[in-house]
Amino acid sequence: MLATQLGTLLAGEVAGLDPALDVADGLDDALAHGLGRLGDPERAALTALAAAVGGSPLSTPVGEAVAKLAAGTVADEYLAALAGARTALFGAAHDALLARLDDALGRQRAEWAGAGTDAAAVPLAAARSWLTELAVTGWRGVDEDLVAASAPVVAALLVEPRTRRLAVLLDGFGAELRACAPVATMELLPVRRWGDLWSRAVLLAQDTWPGPAEPVPVSGRLLPLGVDVHEHATAVQVQVHGVLESAEGVRSVRASLVAAKVDTIVGPAVWSLFDAPVLLGALAEHRALELADMPLLPGGDLRWRESAARLGEPADPFTTARLVLPTATAVAPPPLDRHPARLAEPVLVEDYQTVDGAAVLDGHRLRFDLDRLPGCGPLTPALVAGSTGCIGLLRWDAGEWLLQPLAVRATVKRKPVVAATGDWALGPTDAKVAKAEAKNDAVSVLRERAGRLLRS
């Protein structure tokens, strides 16, 4: 990314963004208060929400839901309408931000071409009930008992693969609420975050939520750029960003692996949860991957199958980012996944100075998202502070663009080093860390206990 591109990205307001988010903020504040006992500010916020989607297909259900809630009648379907309206607002915010990004970077993006799929027909009523009770109570009323009531709901959703997404979301959300309970004593509530998680869960808990999309097979050479790691106490996802060169052209793709875990499996140990030596090998050894008939979902996600990939030639991610990434066509995200929090566009930023945790290019500041440096790799805030080149993900949160580092080039003790989040995918390469890991081996210990006790 050039200084002029960064300048364009940061220049001026994104039209319509603030008014849309103001309306959503109103709902978020009402959710903190609780929808069971609306006061005047909450009624006004809901009315504004209904007005905001008044010209859309959501007009009727949201208008009706707001009228009923204002009259003191609560039902799962009314809350679903609110969650839908909120999601539509953030979807529009996402589109405006992504358009700004594509414009600034001169990035070509394909149109969405996925088809709707049938719903999965799985039992979701218990999840909806808990989410309704949560919204009626409001964040300020959340205590340990209310959170504990989600445990049987999550347990039932976890064992059914088609509801795993919802289960993983509710498990992370529940753990966060439990850690904060009683919420009434908190000084500042993260109301946008909890509004996001709640409305996302409400939509995933609808019987009409579409089932998995149909993939198409792709073949070609995948050049990894870096890996983004997502983690809460009981789940971890590694999402590899890369560029796929195939007969159909050059495009950006992702490959994701998700595993369940427990809170005591942290740091480099999370890599051992995945049985994917080819993909992880490419990350650790900086190699390309040769794909043959790998399933590709419409949103640009490879549904990873180890048998459809083999390790290729060495490939330096910085070279890929400099030479191939600018020629790649980006993909349109699935319509229901559009939200600013999901914006994660790979970019290369070079020749910057780091000042107060930000990359500065020609006077333009882009702050590093240092909270997203995962514990499973060697990237540290200190390395980022000493860096001059970075492959990262452009993100947007709380009104600002951020750069989440995936790999950096830095100078340590006057020697050039390159460090990436995926360097330890096959095990730590730092001798001290490797020794500590070998001694602990949390995954083996717990698997042994599970093998012995779960079946005795």
Added chain:
Amino acid sequence: MDETEPIAVGGQTGADPVRRSGAVLVRPVPVRKLAKVPFVELADGRVQGVVSSGSDIARVYVSSVTAVGHGLSCSTNNNRPCGALHGPYPCKHLRLLLSEATLQYGLPRVARYLRVEVEPDGDLESALDPHHEPTPAATVFSRFLRHLSYLELPEVAEPMPELHWFGGTRAVD
């Protein structure tokens, strides 16, 4: 419940934490060795967990200290009482449980949960006023089994966009 002090909405400084989708509220727990105490939690009004037997690989002890009154309990998962727990003196299983709880949750949080005051470099055990109070092992043991069952869930091939809200973050040293 008073075990958790108000949690600051952590993470990035500068921007409005109230309107931050990626606000960090739960940090990963520090790494600890799991061979002796595979499971410890602050739940159900107890510091409770499971301690592997030193002599029999198939046996585990279920140990707990109640937050109110410091009732000590230690028995095998088959409810056979621990022979080393007499009166108000914690057995080695309970000692291990408390020291691992301190590693996982930090001394201040464990002390607060047990409603005692301990200096940062103080001794948790000597701050307790314990008595023997046997409790059935089944509840804690089944929570441990549920904990372990996460490791048996199959990998998922579909991406999970929701996990973007849970960015990988480092434990605070």
